[in-house]
Amino acid sequence: xxxxxxxxxxxxxxxxxxxxxxxxxxxxxxxxxxxxxxxxxxxxxxxxxxxxxxxxxxxxxxxxxxxxxxxxxxxxxxxxxxxxxxxxxxxxxxxxxxxxxxxxxxxxxxxxxxxxxxxxxxxxxxxxxxxxxxxxxxxxxxxxxxxxxxxxxxxxxxxxxxxxxxxxxxxxxxxxxxxxxxxxxxxxxxxxxxxxxxx
Amino acid sequence: xxxxxxxxxxxxxxxxxxxxxxxxxxxxxxxxxxxxxxxxxxxxxxxxxxxxxxxxxxxxxxxxxxxxxxxxxxxxxxxxxxxxxxxxxxxxxxxxxxxxxxxxxxxxxxxxxxxxxxxxxxxxxxxxxxxxxxxxxxxxxxxxxxxxxxxxxxxxxxxxxxxxxxxxxxxxxxxxxxxxxxxxxxxxxxxxxxxxxxxxxxxxxxxxxxxxxxxxxxxxxxxxxxxxxxxxxxxxxxxxxxxxxxxxxxxxxxxxxxxxxxxxxxxxxxxxxxxxxxxxxxxxxxxxxxxxxxxxxxxxxxxxxxxxxxxxxxxxxxxxxxxxxxxxxxxxxxxxxxxxxxxxxxxxxxxxxxxxxxxxxxxxxxxxxxxxxxxxxxxxxxxxxxxxxxxxxxxxxxxxxxxxxxxxxxxxxxxxxxxxxxxxxxxxxxxxxxxxxxxxxxxxxxxxxxxxxxxxxxxxxxxxxxxxxxxxxxxxxxxxxxxxxxxxxxxxxxxxxxxxxxxxxxxxxxxxxxxxxxxxxxxxxxxxxxxxxxxxxxxxxxxxxxxxxxxxxxxxxxxxxxxxxxxxxxxxxxxxxxxxxxxxxxxxxxxxxxxxxxxxxxxxxxxxxxxxxxxxxxxxxxxxxxxxxxxxxxxxxxxxxxxxxxxxxxxxxx
Numbered sequence: 001x002x003x004x005x006x007x008x009x010x011x012x013x014x015x016x017x018x019x020x021x022x023x024x025x026x027x028x029x030x031x032x033x034x035x036x037x038x039x040x041x042x043x044x045x046x047x048x049x050x051x052x053x054x055x056x057x058x059x060x061x062x063x064x065x066x067x068x069x070x071x072x073x074x075x076x077x078x079x080x081x082x083x084x085x086x087x088x089x090x091x092x093x094x095x096x097x098x099x100x101x102x103x104x105x106x107x108x109x110x111x112x113x114x115x116x117x118x119x120x121x122x123x124x125x126x127x128x129x130x131x132x133x134x135x136x137x138x139x140x141x142x143x144x145x146x147x148x149x150x151x152x153x154x155x156x157x158x159x160x161x162x163x164x165x166x167x168x169x170x171x172x173x174x175x176x177x178x179x180x181x182x183x184x185x186x187x188x189x190x191x192x193x194x195x196x197x198x199x
Numbered sequence: 200x201x202x203x204x205x206x207x208x209x210x211x212x213x214x215x216x217x218x219x220x221x222x223x224x225x226x227x228x229x230x231x232x233x234x235x236x237x238x239x240x241x242x243x244x245x246x247x248x249x250x251x252x253x254x255x256x257x258x259x260x261x262x263x264x265x266x267x268x269x270x271x272x273x274x275x276x277x278x279x280x281x282x283x284x285x286x287x288x289x290x291x292x293x294x295x296x297x298x299x300x301x302x303x304x305x306x307x308x309x310x311x312x313x314x315x316x317x318x319x320x321x322x323x324x325x326x327x328x329x330x331x332x333x334x335x336x337x338x339x340x341x342x343x344x345x346x347x348x349x350x351x352x353x354x355x356x357x358x359x360x361x362x363x364x365x366x367x368x369x370x371x372x373x374x375x376x377x378x379x380x381x382x383x384x385x386x387x388x389x390x391x392x393x394x395x396x397x398x399x400x401x402x403x404x405x406x407x408x409x410x411x412x413x414x415x416x417x418x419x420x421x422x423x424x425x426x427x428x429x430x431x432x433x434x435x436x437x438x439x440x441x442x443x444x445x446x447x448x449x450x451x452x453x454x455x456x457x458x459x460x461x462x463x464x465x466x467x468x469x470x471x472x473x474x475x476x477x478x479x480x481x482x483x484x485x486x487x488x489x490x491x492x493x494x495x496x497x498x499x500x501x502x503x504x505x506x507x508x509x510x511x512x513x514x515x516x517x518x519x520x521x522x523x524x525x526x527x528x529x530x531x532x533x534x535x536x537x538x539x540x541x542x543x544x545x546x547x548x549x550x551x552x553x554x555x556x557x558x559x560x561x562x563x564x565x566x567x568x569x570x571x572x573x574x575x576x577x578x579x580x581x582x583x584x585x586x587x588x589x590x591x592x593x594x595x596x597x598x599x600x601x602x603x604x605x606x607x608x609x610x611x612x613x614x615x616x617x618x619x620x621x622x623x624x625x626x627x628x629x630x631x632x633x634x635x636x637x638x639x640x641x642x643x644x645x646x647x648x649x650x651x652x653x654x655x656x657x658x659x660x661x662x663x664x665x666x667x668x669x670x671x672x673x674x675x676x677x678x679x680x681x682x683x684x685x686x687x688x689x690x691x692x693x694x695x696x697x698x699x700x701x702x703x704x705x706x707x708x709x710x711x712x713x714x715x716x717x718x719x720x721x722x723x724x725x726x727x728x729x730x731x732x733x734x735x736x737x738x739x740x741x742x743x744x745x746x747x748x749x750x751x752x753x754x755x756x757x758x759x760x761x762x763x764x765x766x767x768x769x770x771x772x773x774x775x776x777x778x779x780x781x782x783x784x785x786x787x788x789x790x791x792x793x794x795x796x797x798x799x800x801x802x803x804x805x806x807x808x809x810x811x812x813x814x815x816x817x818x819x820x821x822x823x824x825x826x827x828x829x830x831x832x833x834x835x836x837x838x839x840x841x842x843x844x845x846x847x848x849x850x851x852x853x
Contacts, residue, residue: 005408005744005786007769010211011779013790021327021400021779021791028396028430036434039470043442043453043463050460125450128458135445135453153837162839166210170839 020169023176030180033143037184040139041191044132057122057129061193065119069112070189073144076105077182080151080175087158087168095158099171102178103151106144113141133192140181140188147181150174214778214790217741218767225740227772232324232737234796243796245329246736250336251315252632255625257340258308259703262618264347265299266696268292277689279677289673290357291376295350297360298380302387303343305479305617310335310394312624313422313482315632317398319727319734320416322407322743324777325793327400330800330836335394337804342386345811349379356380359671361472362443364454364464369447375815378447381440382811388437389807395426395433403782407726409745409763410785413506416725417499420506421485424513425478432474432517439467448817462527469520477516480612481509483620484551484580487573490627491555493723494570495562498749498756501554508550515544525596534593541591545584552577552584568642572623575650579615583608586661601671604664610657622649622702629706630720634732635713641705649698656691659684724749729765741768742778745785803832 012019048055083098117137122130154174157163163171234244244250272292275283284292314332318325326332349355354376358367367377402423406415442453443464452459492499499505521529521537555577564570586608590596599605622645630636668681675681719728728751730738746761747753753762769778771790779789806828813822 007216007408007744007787008213010213011787011790012211013792019779019789021404024400024403025328025331025396028399032392032396032430032434035431036438039435039438039467043438043467046463046466047453047458047460051458055458124445125452128452128455131445131451131453131459135442135451153834157839167839170837 020172022169022173026173026176030177033180034184037136037139037187040136041187044136044191047128047132051128055129056196057127059121060196062116062119063193065112065116066189066193069109069116070185072105072112073109073182073185076102076109077179079105080178084168084171084175087163087171088165090165092158092161095163095171096155099151099158099174100155102175103148103155106148106151106178106181110141110144110148113137113144136188137192140184143181143184147174147178150177212773212790214787215770215772216767217770219740225735225737228737228740229735231772231775232735234736239798240796242801243333243798245325245333245794245796245800247314247318247326247329247332248632248734248736248738250332251311251313253336254307254311254314254339256311257336257343258304258311261299261303261343262308263699263703265296265304266699268296268299269692270696272296273689273692275673276675276685278686279675279679279682281674284673286673287357290359290671291350291353291355293671294356294359294362294380295347298346298356298384300613301360301475301479302384303339303346305613306391306475307339308621309422309425309479309482309617310339310391312486312621312628313398313418314394316628316727317401317419317422318405318738319631319730320419320725321401321405322410322726322739322745323401323405324738324742324771324775326397327403327405327791328397330794330797331393331397333797334800334803335390335397337801338386338390338393338807341804341808341811342383342390345386345808346379346383349376354379361468362440362464364443364446364461367443367464368454378444378815381444381447382815384440385437386807386811388433391429392433395429398422398426399430404779404789405777405791406780406785407743407745408769408778408780408785408787410780412783412785413503414745414748414785416485417488417502417505417509418482418485420509421482421488424509425481428474428478428513428516432471432478435467436471436475439464439471442467444814462524465524465527466520469523470517472523473520474513474516476612477513480616481513483617483624485509486624486627487555487576487620488551489725490569490624490723491573492558492562493627493721494565494567494573495558496565496722497558497562498724498752499554500557500561501550502748505551505554508547511547512544515540515547519544522591522593522596525593526600538591538593542588545588545591549584552580567626568637568639568646569623569626571643571646571650572619572626575646576615576619576623579611579619579653582658583611583615586611599664601669602664603660603668603670606670607657607660607664610660614653614657619649625702625706627721628727629709630716631727631730631732631734633710633713634716635709636716636720637705637709637713641701641708645698645701645705648701649695652691652694652696652698654691656688656693656695659687659691663688719751724752726750726765739768741766741770743768797836799832799836803829803836806832 079098080102083095083102086092086094086098117134120130122133124130124134151174154171157170234240234246271284272289275281275289314326354374356362356379357376358372362377362380365371402419442451445451446453446455454461454464488499488505519537519541521533522541525534559574586604590599590605590608626637626642663681663684666680668675668679716732718731721728726743726745729743743750744764746763747759749756750763750765771777775793775795777791777793778787779791780786781788806825809825809828810822813819813825
């Protein structure tokens with residue numbers, strides 16, 4: 001507790017970026033969504049532990065689509081970050097390319113993932129492994145779609161001039177969420193694509 | 200950390216200070232904060248006080264419904280071999296009773312009190328996210344109606360409130376009953392999560408200047424702790440129900456034996472369920488910690504210990520879920536670990552009991568109705584706690600699981616630590632909400648009828664359980680030695696219901712004819728009592744500056760030299776504004792602009808309800824309309840406002 005409160009200094013009115021309540025709200029969203037994925041991966045691990053190696057398909061997972069998809073998705077985080085810097089530095093071109101580019105990379109990831117889905121030998125209901133695989137990657141894909149929609153919206157709003165160096169809480173929120181979606185993928189990718197090789 | 204770095208002057212201003220004696224600034228604030236009138240205003244309001252009262256009233260409607268369901272069951276069980284209800288009807292009744300009380304009453308009623316009280320306790324003008332607040336209410340009522348829609352047409356959930364597989368699977372329960380439960384609870388989970396995020400950010404950012412974290416009322420600690428837990432725990436049950444729905448509708452194999460695992464349901468359900476138990480008692484315990492001392496005319500003994508005990512209970516609460524599963528054949532190491540954790544959790548959870556007892560012992564109790572409800576809750580807490588810790592022993596649990604002993608335990612915990620504090624809180628805060636006091640004479644009758652009825656109704660359940668009466672049976676044969684006690688239980692629960700009825704009568708009568716309360720009828724220490732009763736829409740004409748834990752008792756207690764400033768403080772009248780403060784110390788570092796009334800929350804909730812109904816009945820076109828509505832409402836919600844930016848630039852330049 002400070003001894004004296006300073007009440008006569010200028011306080012920012014704008015919720016500029018990371019001091020906004022909305023951004024703290026996004027952190028709460030990430031906490032709860034992160035828990036959701038933790039419970040999903042727990043369920044998968046629990047099923048594997050209960051049934052042993054028989055649970056996994058005999059064919060090991062392919063990297064044909066998943067590896068390029070992973071590279072695209074993880075690098076899109078950095079592109080989005082670069083776009084956010086464009087807003088902060090009042091370089092609208094950089095902002096549009098960065099945020100719009102990240103959205104496009106997210107869309108490309110979805111396409112690659114859908115191609116991957118088509119190539120699988122199992123379905124959602126053919127066996128328990130398929131139920132877990134499609135549900136968990138599907139949950140993640142739904143989050144990617146939401147993230148792409150958010151990035152597209154902030155790109156459009158940036159183009160319309162709603163944001164500037166002072167006010168861009170929306171952009172910070174969308175980009176933070178996007179980082180989260182990408183980090184979750186690292187866990188999903190590890191669980192479904194890398195772990196079977198280690199086992 | 201300085202928040203002003205990199206910001207130019209045009210985005211900042213020194214908050215003006217004003218003194219109430221210099222001419223009341225209320226008129227200008229009224230104009231800024233007053234919501235729309237009429238039907239549109241009814242649906243668009245974001246006033247936390249309106250939303251809080253709606254939450255409480257709605258939760259009480261569900262309490263009455265759940266109570267009526269229980270009474271019908273008690274008529275059935277009053278004697279042996281009674282067949283008023285068919286087994287199927289009984290199954291739906293006990294399931295609806297459980298899910299109503301636990302999901303639609305116990306948590307929402309506390310959310311209602313916290314919604315109403317938080318900004319008033321914290322010295323703020325609204326929650327951090329007023330529209331999200333409205334949204335969480337609308338989704339709550341939508342999920343409640345949705346969950347009851349099946350029951351009304353005879354297809355209610357019928358597998359008990361914890362809905363174990365395999366019975367909940369389609370092969371054994373082919374109707375729409377369980378699907379309604381599954382999707383209804385996912386909807387309710389969205390409401391709970393939105394509310395929880397709102398409380399967390401409100402706590403971090405909107406406390407009055409000077410209100411450091413060791414100066415917030417215990418009730419705030421209780422709701423904050425429950426909210427953090429909800430953020431982490433609710434996804435587990437939402438996921439459990441979603442996977443069940445996939446199993447039922449799309450042939451997945453999460454819970455069947457062919458690669459899936461039926462016990463996965465129990466893990467996911469109780470991973471959520473046990474933290475949830477604490478989420479629906481900790482805020483109520485917080486209300487007792489704040490209000491009981493007022494009637495003991497002294498501060499709570501052991502504030503810091505109680506706050507830490509609250510948080511500690513919740514933390515341990517995440518590690519005890521398997522004690523609901525002791526009889527499922529899990530390995531001995533698991534039994535030992537979770538049994539030990541369940542014993543240890545009594546330590547932080549009992550801290551408050553000792554603090555309340557010491558407060559009573561060293562205080563000068565004023566025996567009002569509210570006091571009686573709060574003080575008697577200590578006894579009920581101890582009974583419920585002891586029966587709980589008994590079943591923490593795996594060996595005892597094997598003997599008692601699925602008997603009426605467990606039914607007695609859960610009711611002592613939920614009625615003792617939720618309903619009794621809530622009724623006490625109604626007597627305590629009703630004057631603040633309405634400007635009138637509840638009748639004390641009727642109140643004493645209300646208390647004693649409820650207290651005697653409750654104990655007559657639920658104490659014998661312990662011995663019934665010890666005598667081997669299983670729970671969830673729709674009838675029992677004569678000659679088991681259960682008849683007399685069951686009759687007492689039924690009579691007691693009827694008496695308890697009469698007690699609840701007396702409360703409702705008191706509320707209706709006192710709303711019209713109750714004594715006018717004034718701002719602070721109890722001589723209480725916290726900020727809400729510094730506002731008029733009922734408070735104006737903006738709560739505080741000036742934002743107070745807080746110097747201690749008991750801003751209204753500073754002269755009496757004389758704990759420190761500093762004095763809180765309640766009649767002069769920050770004006771903040773350039774729009775719907777409140778002060779943003781730093782998370783730990785409560786230092787002002789931001790002027791928060793709050794959004795006005797909006798129809799987006801109710802529209803978004805409507806879209807979600809349509810999506811749920813469409814998914815239940817596989818009307819995919821309806822689900823698509825719901826999804827479209829959601830997108831439109833979200834776009835409206837988040838669309839940045841250019842005019843708004845211009846307006847505050849103009850103010851800054853003026």
